[in-house]
Amino acid sequence: MRPLRYAINVTLDGCVHHEAGVAPDEELMGFWTVEMQRADAVLYGRTTYEMMQGAWRRPESGVWPDWMDEWEIPFAEALDGMPKHVVSRTLESVDWNAELIRGDVGEAVTQLKQQPGEGLFVGGVTLPLVLTDLGLIDEYTFVVHPIIAGHGPRLLDGLSERLTLVLVDRREFRSGAVANSYRPAR
Template structure:
């Protein structure tokens, strides 16, 4: 059975995007933060995206390694991003590329099916998709990079759940710029 991980950059007041889908608050990541995210992505065998996050990622990473100022970590991230199998859940787009398949039906049913397969960890990204997985009790781990900024509103990292979810802290680490990394596993 696969493990499902939900992780994103988050403001101290719990948002992944400020009003208007603004993610400018996160600024360019430190080398250490970028490396941490790269390590997280390399450890994943499958990435699940909601439409908005898919559109953001696919607008840059297919050619991110070809940018003149790309660092070695960015080059590796772009290559890993292209090579890692991906599933996009959307009823509003009709085509995806770069080792990706599109699911237009029931996201929870498909994530449940994918979790039941043999294989390595899967990552889920996108507030709405991850929220549906959370409410269905499918998320096994939360990986959070908390940035020292308050934005006062926007898209929350965590959506409402139907019942308590107890967690165990498995990692915490401070990084340059005041970013704090935390990882929690769901207690089953």
């Protein structure tokens, strides 16, 4: 069974909004590239899918945009070619190597996990909350940045029950960020 991994940047006060000032530097982008490469496919909700597509999809010209630093390209290439599963009630169709998931999310994700492979990666805010409540996430990685955002969506805000986690890995970065990886205590 493929493990489902959730990884996200988070501020000290729990904010997970992509505009909270937690943009990765070269070292962190290398970390995120390796995390992405540990998966066979990604799982996104509509909002995250559209945001990631807008930032990381290879342009039709085949040339990465000027705003992208050289050290961001390996991440972009890893994500661009990866199969994507998009959970949405509002999208009519998806592209960018993507398949639309409608209906029972728990059943669909369970079926994806039962396929052979290295793992699935889930990103975003809302979908991981649903999958956590369903007990489907096997590993959590929170990259905690030394920033206090003061506002924005919070990590797994609204979780129906407390979740106890066991630390399985920890890595410090020069920026002061720390990646903590956990598995649910079963």
